[in-house]
Amino acid sequence: MQFFDRLLLENRAWADDMKASDPEVFQRLHQGQSPSALWIGCCDSRVPAEQICNAKPGELFIHRNIANLVHEDDANVSSVLEYAISALKVDHIIVCGHRGCGGIQAAVSGGDALQALPYVDKHLGQVKRLVADHGVELERFSRLSEKVDHVVELNVIAQVERLSEMKLVKDSWEARHAPSLHGWVYDLASGHLDEVCLHEVGGAQGELAEQSWQRAAAG
Numbered sequence: 001m002q003f004f005d006r007l008l009l010e011n012r013a014w015a016d017d018m019k020a021s022d023p024e025v026f027q028r029l030h031q032g033q034s035p036s037a038l039w040i041g042c043c044d045s046r047v048p049a050e051q052i053c054n055a056k057p058g059e060l061f062i063h064r065n066i067a068n069l070v071h072e073d074d075a076n077v078s079s080v081l082e083y084a085i086s087a088l089k090v091d092h093i094i095v096c097g098h099r100g101c102g103g104i105q106a107a108v109s110g111g112d113a114l115q116a117l118p119y120v121d122k123h124l125g126q127v128k129r130l131v132a133d134h135g136v137e138l139e140r141f142s143r144l145s146e147k148v149d150h151v152v153e154l155n156v157i158a159q160v161e162r163l164s165e166m167k168l169v170k171d172s173w174e175a176r177h178a179p180s181l182h183g184w185v186y187d188l189a190s191g192h193l194d195e196v197c198l199h200e201v202g203g204a205q206g207e208l209a210e211q212s213w214q215r216a217a218a219g
């Protein structure tokens with residue numbers, strides 16, 4: 001059987017299973033969506049957002065790009081953010097990186113690794129700057145994989161900080177004290193998600209108080 005035939009066949013089996021366990025599921029999903037969170041993850045085929053946290057259809061609004069980056073001048077991710085925050089009014093934004101990320105590794109390796117991939121190269125510009133800014137810190141790692149995994153965490157923290165500075169996010173905090181911003185890292189070797197940072201906004205009587213923590217990046 002061809003790969004794509006298998007996918008189409010599996011789709012019918014999946015839909016049948018879904019209906020068997022919850023007969024109204026598709027009627028309900030057909031009515032509309034109200035996801036609790038926006039997930040910004042990497043495109044990597046080994047990090048399927050819903051599967052790794054057992055989320056159901058309708059629970060996560062998802063955007064994926066190489067190395068899970070937020071660019072304010074990228075209409076793709078910006079439109080997703082705008083819709084998730086202003087229309088869907090999600091309560092959480094999760095930026096999820098993963099150890100062993102090929103995009104991060106390309107940025108860390110530098111040189112001509114990205115010469116044949118000009119779009120990827122341009123997209124990863126901010127990661128290359130992050131690597132340059134942490135050059136001294138990265139020297140203490142002898143193995144490339146350790147450097148990469150360290151930058152994976154730094155990158156997730158940088159994306160959460162970037163989100164926290166966006167007008168769209170600040171306006172939403174002012175209006176409804178949400179969304180909270182979560183930085184997570186997925187470990188391909190164990191299948192586990194780890195929290196690396198959290199930024200949330202709360203407060204009573206109209207006071208806006210920002211709270212955040214971040215784990216010292218591993219290493």
Ligand SMILES: [Zn+2]
Nearest residue numbers: 042044101102
């Ligand atoms: Zn990746």
